Amino acid sequence: MRIAMLGLGSVGKGIARAILEQDLGLSLTAVADSKSGRIEPSGIDIASMLEQKERTGMCGTPGVGAADILASDAYDILIEVSPTNAETGEPALGYIREALSRGMSVVTSNKGPVALDYQSLHLLAKEHGAYLRYEATVCGAIPIMHTIESGLAGNTITKLYGVFNGTCNYILTRMAEEGLTYQQALLEARELGYAEADPTYDVKGIDAAIKLVILANAVWGMEKTLDDVEITGIDGVTTAAIALAEEQDLTIRLIGEIIPAEDVLRVSPRIIPKSHPLVVEETLNAVAIDTEMAGEITLIGKGAGSLETASAVISDLLFIRDCHGRRS
Numbered sequence: 001m002r003i004a005m006l007g008l009g010s011v012g013k014g015i016a017r018a019i020l021e022q023d024l025g026l027s028l029t030a031v032a033d034s035k036s037g038r039i040e041p042s043g044i045d046i047a048s049m050l051e052q053k054e055r056t057g058m059c060g061t062p063g064v065g066a067a068d069i070l071a072s073d074a075y076d077i078l079i080e081v082s083p084t085n086a087e088t089g090e091p092a093l094g095y096i097r098e099a100l101s102r103g104m105s106v107v108t109s110n111k112g113p114v115a116l117d118y119q120s121l122h123l124l125a126k127e128h129g130a131y132l133r134y135e136a137t138v139c140g141a142i143p144i145m146h147t148i149e150s151g152l153a154g155n156t157i158t159k160l161y162g163v164f165n166g167t168c169n170y171i172l173t174r175m176a177e178e179g180l181t182y183q184q185a186l187l188e189a190r191e192l193g194y195a196e197a198d199p200t201y202d203v204k205g206i207d208a209a210i211k212l213v214i215l216a217n218a219v220w221g222m223e224k225t226l227d228d229v230e231i232t233g234i235d236g237v238t239t240a241a242i243a244l245a246e247e248q249d250l251t252i253r254l255i256g257e258i259i260p261a262e263d264v265l266r267v268s269p270r271i272i273p274k275s276h277p278l279v280v281e282e283t284l285n286a287v288a289i290d291t292e293m294a295g296e297i298t299l300i301g302k303g304a305g306s307l308e309t310a311s312a313v314i315s316d317l318l319f320i321r322d323c324h325g326r327r328s
Helices: 011-023 047-056 066-071 092-101 111-127 144-152 166-178 182-190 207-221 241-245 305-325
Strands: 002-006 027-030 036-037 079-080 107-110 158-165 250-259 265-273 283-291 296-302
Touching: 002 011, 002 066, 011 027, 011 305, 027 066, 027 241, 036 066, 066 092, 079 092, 079 305, 092 107, 092 111, 107 111, 107 305, 111 207, 144 207, 144 283, 144 296, 158 207, 166 182, 166 241, 166 250, 166 283, 207 250, 207 265, 241 250
Parallel strands: 002 027, 002 079, 079 107
Antiparallel strands: 027 036, 158 250, 158 283, 250 265, 283 296
């Protein structure tokens, strides 16, 4: 299966290495970063390409870009892993639309397009006999979409809630473990690379809310936007509040929650028992799925990272290839 990839940051490089090192029957035939690109229908020498990227900051030839790749016949499936724009979804949204319009399936880790325009992208894929897969947009390596679609097929899902942001979870964990202030824990998270220089999307709960929108629209067809989510971040959580919770064998976690029957989408710090399955440590994510037949299923794993996100992307690629191929 021939793969084109737009984006060669941390996630893109992780995917390229996985294709190189794992015997998956995948061939990377086109790739573009923000400055360059290359199209090689017979297959790119990934090791050489990654070395060039490391040495020069470019993966290929200047002037070759996404438009050239999208218009080519060098790929069967597009991987879209360029940086997320949560406000407009662009340019990734345009890339995905173009590929789907050409009947090419798309796998993406990009939250922006899926959160902003899921319904029209879903219909576009169906119209052109293609697939849109987006496992990597929610909680990294945790197979939430695959679990809901396949493992829990036939179940009515009544509620979904969990820890969707590793940065917030790390900060709250460190505040509880060491008595750090919010600012001290945030600084530590930055130093370790868990928090961005501007952590607003994480600590204000926006990242978790975007993931709720994706789940609400994909699982229940709720047609929600970020404006429909009630959001409270962790920047107001104090050491005193955490200490008080700890005295009662409780703790605080940033919990995202969807209750479709009540039309509820909510992100907020919640006090929960320390024995609760959602009390995971440091940067882990955890999601509980309430179902009518199977009861509550809890998934725990790494919600971010180069190889972890690559794992989710690769699983979507193989799902399309091995389980369904092209739609009839």
